[in-house]
Amino acid sequence: MGRLTGAIKHLIIINAIMFFAPLLLKMDLTNLFALHLPENDHFGVWQYLTHMFMHGSFGHILFNMYGLWAFGSPLEQMWGKNKFLFFYFSAGIGAGLIYTLVNYYQFNDIYEQLLNLGVSTTEIQNILDYGRYDDEAIAISNKTMREFWSLYHTPAVGASGAIYGVLVAFGLAFPNAKLALIFFPVPIAAKYFIPGIILIDLFFGFTSYSIGNIAHFAHIGGALIGFIIAWYWKKNQFKF
Template sequence: MPKLTDAIKHLIIINVIMFVAPLLLKMDLTNLFALHLPENEHFGVWQYITSMFMHGGSMHLIFNMYALWAFGTPLEQMWGKNKFLFFYFSAGIGAGLIYTFVNYYQFNGIYEIFSNAGLNSSEILSILDAGKTSDLRLNGVLTQEQFSKIVNLYHTPAVGASGAIYGVLVAFAISFPDAKLAMIFFPVPIASKYFIPLIILSDLFFGLTKYSVGNIAHFAHIGGAIIGFIIAWYWKKNQFKVF
């Protein structure tokens, strides 16, 4: 069992506190700390960091913290505390930015339908805030599926450390490509250089199709993986260069 390293220990403590404290104090910090779409009145730039310490349930927290400990420990031991923290927050913030970009692209595509139908921005936001409309100008130009989609994008914030964790997973695969991993439902050991890409490809598949189960931010996972790959690959290629 790997030793609990300093940075990971403190990250886990903060995540647990941010999950337990609001429950004990009966406070809802979602509007303040979860990551909202920029058009939403609750959006704040600080949410790209704070959302990394918010979780939607105990199992969400447990799985993320287990992955952080299991895959992040050898990385912190190899890189050191400061370098690991830089990597972790870079992957997490990058995941949030890419997630926002994808959601904004989808949101804007449907938003233009409202605009082309003659509604101004205040009317559109008013409809989205209400989550319903009887405006006759939208009859025949907006499907129920499109309306449900834009309302969901507008109202549903993202929480969790998963984006940063996916960065950690990719960095682990790059640094320890032959380490054997296995899932509970597929208990056959597979080298991390194959195992981790399969997980990321599954996220890409579910993100691009309608087969996703549950409200999972697949593109945040992919975003964290992309940023994690870029940083970890660069560090590995340049680790022996002297400046």
């Protein structure tokens, strides 16, 4: 952690504008810029980039921008502006792609179950559009049907995937740096702390114990892409 570097400063400014301007102007840009499932009519390829600048709450953007500054500044100082930006956007876009793949698989698995039960594509679309169905005729649990509806309608927002990539790269570059959480203020070396956070996301992503509406697989995706790029650069001294 240290001074506010150039790329970090501009990323924070853009994120702040994208968060506060719609609030002040009473505009909702979610359908246009948040990342939707490809089957959703609001989906656009540009959303793999734009969703990184959308946030659901003040706490969401505050946490992400703090992480960007705290862990991204040392990386930009080490790599330079262009190399850092390439890394940041690669991790964020990669996170969005992996998140989409996971959701696409889950959505289509339920879709196939409905087709096998004799539900027509028109009836399925009506379920997705209006959220109503005959639960006696469809032998699928209400929980699964709510998940089906949510996968279709709930878009992903936030820079968290890119931040997880930055966090992993920070851990590779500074493995012995001491980190701590507000609710667990015990300093732990980055080489232990960061894998621990990712394991928590894996647990929540593969179970039903998730706390809140968090895109755990976007976090995991960003961490994976960030690790691959940072590890390759560290081994090969890649010049940008």
